[in-house]
Amino acid sequence: MAIILYDLCGRDPELRFSPYCWRAKMALAHKNLAYTTVATPFTGIASVEDGASKTVPVINDEGRIIHDSFDIAVHLDEAYPDEPTLFDEEAAVAAARFLEAWAIVTLHPIIMRIIVKDIHDVLGPVDQAYFRPSREARLGRSLEEHQTGADANAEALRAALEPARRTLARHEWLGGRAPRFADYIVFGSLMWLVTIHGGLPLLPDDGVRSWFERCLDLHDGLARSARIAKAA
Amino acid sequence: MAIILYDLCGRDPELRFSPYCWRAKMALAHKNLAYTTVATPFTGIASVEDGASKTVPVINDEGRIIHDSFDIAVHLDEAYPDEPTLFDEEAAVAAARFLEAWAIVTLHPIIMRIIVKDIHDVLGPVDQAYFRPSREARLGRSLEEHQTGADANAEALRAALEPARRTLARHEWLGGRAPRFADYIVFGSLMWLVTIHGGLPLLPDDGVRSWFERCLDLHDGLARSARIAKAA
Numbered sequence: 001m002a003i004i005l006y007d008l009c010g011r012d013p014e015l016r017f018s019p020y021c022w023r024a025k026m027a028l029a030h031k032n033l034a035y036t037t038v039a040t041p042f043t044g045i046a047s048v049e050d051g052a053s054k055t056v057p058v059i060n061d062e063g064r065i066i067h068d069s070f071d072i073a074v075h076l077d078e079a080y081p082d083e084p085t086l087f088d089e090e091a092a093v094a095a096a097r098f099l100e101a102w103a104i105v106t107l108h109p110i111i112m113r114i115i116v117k118d119i120h121d122v123l124g125p126v127d128q129a130y131f132r133p134s135r136e137a138r139l140g141r142s143l144e145e146h147q148t149g150a151d152a153n154a155e156a157l158r159a160a161l162e163p164a165r166r167t168l169a170r171h172e173w174l175g176g177r178a179p180r181f182a183d184y185i186v187f188g189s190l191m192w193l194v195t196i197h198g199g200l201p202l203l204p205d206d207g208v209r210s211w212f213e214r215c216l217d218l219h220d221g222l223a224r225s226a227r228i229a230k231a232a
Numbered sequence: 233m234a235i236i237l238y239d240l241c242g243r244d245p246e247l248r249f250s251p252y253c254w255r256a257k258m259a260l261a262h263k264n265l266a267y268t269t270v271a272t273p274f275t276g277i278a279s280v281e282d283g284a285s286k287t288v289p290v291i292n293d294e295g296r297i298i299h300d301s302f303d304i305a306v307h308l309d310e311a312y313p314d315e316p317t318l319f320d321e322e323a324a325v326a327a328a329r330f331l332e333a334w335a336i337v338t339l340h341p342i343i344m345r346i347i348v349k350d351i352h353d354v355l356g357p358v359d360q361a362y363f364r365p366s367r368e369a370r371l372g373r374s375l376e377e378h379q380t381g382a383d384a385n386a387e388a389l390r391a392a393l394e395p396a397r398r399t400l401a402r403h404e405w406l407g408g409r410a411p412r413f414a415d416y417i418v419f420g421s422l423m424w425l426v427t428i429h430g431g432l433p434l435l436p437d438d439g440v441r442s443w444f445e446r447c448l449d450l451h452d453g454l455a456r457s458a459r460i461a462k463a464a
Contacts, residue, residue, distance in 0.1 A: 014459040026419060095327030096302070096319060098331065167333060182327060191251065192251035229242065
């Protein structure tokens, strides 16, 4: 029996625009699975499969009702292991590359606004003479102007870390069941901040903070013994 | 012979703050490899291993000189396959979760500013009566105020896609050598935009655009036949 996919539609039932339903359709096609779609307007979702979900996509796979595009993908890989995989090892390398680029373009500019002048202050004189002009040329202003500090940037840092926070709500590590290079990418960015600034401007109950503490415990507490800069 | 790691330092040679060197140190410890660090100020990098790199970390692994923390991690997994892995399959699931959260918190708000009123306009009357008040409550303003359109938000969209662009500069797919669910996550977000708006506001030579075209070709052109909304 073909899988049934409930697929969001517009006034024109052939207009299918939901990002999540597109993910599910591509995943079903990837697994070479036959499926039929049921055009479902927003206000039709409540009656899909006896109210199984408040959102689509929902699939009915021979009686198994699954909603959420990601959970559907995980289900398909588990239920149809002989079909092409939706998650695999090479993907982890590419995904870590994504994480690395995300850290550079999202996290690092915020951390620079917290610590760039303080980095300068911990350097020796020869390095200071190199660091200041090269960074000021890149930033387009003086280190003193650029560094607005932890209080001014804490909220931006917390907001930027949201994808990590959501991942860590589901997995103990960014690398899944165990720490992997993905963890060390983000951990490295935060150690940069911590060694210079002395602490993490995150709320006490932030899942990123507890994950960071677990990272500090790794490898016999390797990073716990790191030298922290003293205020100049 | 222990691996040598050139590690950025401050005036205090024990102050090690580089995010990239922290990644490399954690990776070496993860692989249970003995290593010694060489405290390296910024202006000492040029003389590391005969000028092998403009940045640290650099490692000398029995004569093999490798720089860039990510390339070091890849090298360590290849050179020491019997030690704990730095990349693996469970990691791909967690990484895709990260990508999903990134799409929600970064891409989707920008896409909403391009198409939220247009989405309303393609719905049937019953769905419109549901969509407008629920979205306006969430957005805190009218759909007409929120939708500032493609021209006003194209630059934000291009900037937000930078981590994907950098990943696609190294891998044909976000999933690595072949399309994986990671691709479908971002593709789904962009199909949402394309089905409603009619096109992608990306530059012609954008690597994200060519990847998107490759996605359209997948599975016998599944998504190429998608209905595109007509302007209301």
